[in-house]
Amino acid sequence: MTAPRTIGTMKVLWIFAHPEQRSLNASLMRDGLRELALHGHESQVSDLYGMGWKAVLDAADVRPVPASGSRFAVGAEQERAYLGGEQSEDIRAEQEKITWADTLVFHFPLWWFGPPAILKGWLDRVLVQGFAFGVRDADGRTLRYGEGGLAGKRALVITSVGARESSFGPRGIHGHIDQVLWPLLHGTFWYTGMAAHEPFVVHGADRLGPAGYEDVARGLRRLLRGLPEAAPLAYRHESGGDYDEDLTLQPWIAPGQAGLGVHEVCAEPAPTG
Numbered sequence: 001m002t003a004p005r006t007i008g009t010m011k012v013l014w015i016f017a018h019p020e021q022r023s024l025n026a027s028l029m030r031d032g033l034r035e036l037a038l039h040g041h042e043s044q045v046s047d048l049y050g051m052g053w054k055a056v057l058d059a060a061d062v063r064p065v066p067a068s069g070s071r072f073a074v075g076a077e078q079e080r081a082y083l084g085g086e087q088s089e090d091i092r093a094e095q096e097k098i099t100w101a102d103t104l105v106f107h108f109p110l111w112w113f114g115p116p117a118i119l120k121g122w123l124d125r126v127l128v129q130g131f132a133f134g135v136r137d138a139d140g141r142t143l144r145y146g147e148g149g150l151a152g153k154r155a156l157v158i159t160s161v162g163a164r165e166s167s168f169g170p171r172g173i174h175g176h177i178d179q180v181l182w183p184l185l186h187g188t189f190w191y192t193g194m195a196a197h198e199p200f201v202v203h204g205a206d207r208l209g210p211a212g213y214e215d216v217a218r219g220l221r222r223l224l225r226g227l228p229e230a231a232p233l234a235y236r237h238e239s240g241g242d243y244d245e246d247l248t249l250q251p252w253i254a255p256g257q258a259g260l261g262v263h264e265v266c267a268e269p270a271p272t273g
Helices: 024-038 074-083 089-100 117-126 182-190 210-229
Strands: 011-016 042-047 103-109 154-160 200-202
Touching: 011 024, 011 089, 024 042, 024 103, 024 154, 024 210, 042 089, 089 117, 154 182, 200 210
Parallel strands: 011 042, 011 103, 103 154, 154 200
Antiparallel strands: none
């Protein structure tokens, strides 16, 4: 399922979720796409509001639609429809874009500490069981957290917030931005096998003037130029020996520590005895 990638070139699927084409985010997307093209990268865009994307997962996503009164077992029905080529056409088209791409950009304003509902609906409807997760190896082992249907692909979040940078920092009232975005970075991207990059965050977006915008756009262009060789976040692989059979970190890893940060690789003492 994973498209091979030549280092230095990318096939980028840019998933955009903002209702206003004159917004800061839309301007950044256009700048970013121009930068990608300038350096020979290929790109496709899924502009969810522009597409009129259906955000709500329901039984109409699969064919044939489950009979009235029957139980709609979401995961099983999505997998059956995916394997049987019986998904709705809009879902199948997005999965084809994902298969083509090696890098996925998720671009949205941060609303209530998460992506807009239309993007959450894209994730619910497109990353179905059997395609993105719930994939097993030859021994029947479920592949996830560094493996899975989207292994080998990379994911980058581009988002904007109204708050100043310090308030999303390590001691900020809103929480550290990497932890705020943990459900996406680790729970969605890494779970399905995609390696997540450090997110690109525009702070103080509501107060950004022309000079500030140019600084941000310059930073985004610089990030995209370096993205092919950039190292993603070093999350731990489920199958790498760091977790026990209950999916809990081994006792010698970050002993005495807890929290989300322990799931990133750092120097630890090796087990003894």
